[in-house]
Amino acid sequence: MKNTIIAIFALSFMSVSHAAYKLYIPLEQPNGGSLPNGTIQIKPRSPGISAESWRVTDPLYGEWINVGGIYGCSNWGPDPSTQTIGVTFDQTATDCKQDQTTTKQEREQETTTLVYRNIGEPSIESKSVAVHSTRKVTGTKENWQAAEPLYGEWVNNGAVYGCSNWAPAPTSMLKDEPYNQTATDCKQDQSRTKQDREQETTTLEYRNVGLPVPENHTISVNSSRPSNGLASCVYNVDVINNYWYASAISNYLQVVVNGVAIKYQTNYTSTSITVNGVRYKRGALIKDNFYEVCK
Known part of the structure; x- marks a missing residue:
């Protein structure tokens, strides 16, 4: 029932x-x-198990990983020409690029249990991002300042000239006697080159400014020259400088030139003698067996 x-x-x-x-x-x-x-x-x-309901949901992404190096940098700054030469500094570029990749896993989610499950295999995604880059660079800015010029050696131009006070005078020397005359008021033209320069204050390097320019001046010099005496005969028995003495009584000959006895001999009749290659002659009688000395 x-x-x-x-x-x-x-x-x-x-x-x-x-x-x-x-x-x-x-x-x-x-x-x-x-x-x-x-x-x-x-x-x-018993109540039946209801059917599952899956819907596409947000993918699952991996971390972005750099691929290769940074590239495409162009706006490096500051420029080396603005930094002191030889000094190392950091130069930065802000327009560089970096390639990156990541993995993307498509997924879906059950609407009731909220469980996730993958759809297919992971795929690779790529992108290029803007990055900064820094590098070490050496400055090239030079600072040049005027430095001491570089001079060449003075070189004589032409011969000595303008001499006027030649001494001793030829008329004060025995005729044909060779000797050296000296002048102390001579002039000598000279020239040299002057090269202007400047120096870099950091490296201390020198460089030329323009082309070498000539410089000229005139200096006072002494000069000497060979000469010959012009006095044909001289005599000065009072101070015993120049004389020809010939005595018939003692048959004795003595010749004194410039205060120096250059010849003693017998045979007073000799009228010429040669001493050290120089031929001396007896001149006119002055007095008492004293004669002029001639060359």
């Missing part, structure tokens, strides 16, 4: 929910049915 009530209740429920269907339930024997008691068992029906 209990089973019959449950069956009737189920039939009433089904009739409401599904009017197009009919439910036939065999009766067990106590109620006039043909089936043994206990043959029909009606158990409560």
